[in-house]
């Protein structure tokens with residue numbers, strides 16, 4: 001006599017058998033055309049013991065995203081948020097620091113988009129600088145002029161040195 005677990009039970013739509021929850025390997029394709037790569041991600045999923053049908057469960061998409069990030073040597077989505085939290089920045093403020101839109105930052109943190117290698121390195125560098133200075137985040141400069149930003153940045157370095 002097995003204990004019923006109706007609340008968590010999942011029935012296979014193909015054959016009607018019970019499905020079991022677990023972490024399963026799944027192939028993920030990243031990119032397009034000749035540069036497309038195949039990665040094995042380990043995702044939460046329901047698997048039918050009878051017909052082997054697999055249905056991805058909640059958290060599967062972020063697991064696939066993070067597998068791609070691992071493969072590319074990029075920060076995982078939760079690591080980006082961890083950097084932002086450590087620096088004490090809002091999503092909007094961190095987006096300004098990275099010179100991307102808040103929407104883009106939200107997509108990086110939500111696992112909907114993989115940041116470029118350049119943006120990835122810039123985030124790592126921001127954190128390293130932040131830790132090295134042991135100080136509060138640099139005040140934002142709202143001018144779009146790059147020279148203004150650089151001048152403000154140099155001024156800041158002088159002030160905290």
Ligand SMILES: [Zn+2]
Pocket residue numbers: 012013014015016017048049050051052053
């Ligand atoms: Zn089945």
